[in-house]
Amino acid sequence: KETMVHGGMILPEDLHYIEIIDDPDEVVRHIKKFVIV
Numbered sequence: 546k547e548t549m550v551h552g553g554m555i556l557p558e559d560l561h562y563i564e565i566i567d568d569p570d571e572v573v574r575h576i577k578k579f580v581i582v
Contacts, residue, residue, distance in 0.1 A: 546563055
């Protein structure tokens with residue numbers, strides 16, 4: 546996240562929009578919270 550801020554790719558106040566998840570099952574659970582299938 547900090548690399549993206551320092552590179553000018555995202556504003557510090559927008560960091561709450563980014564979630565870093567390294568477990569595929571957790572990624573699916575996270576997506577399902579926001580997507581209606």
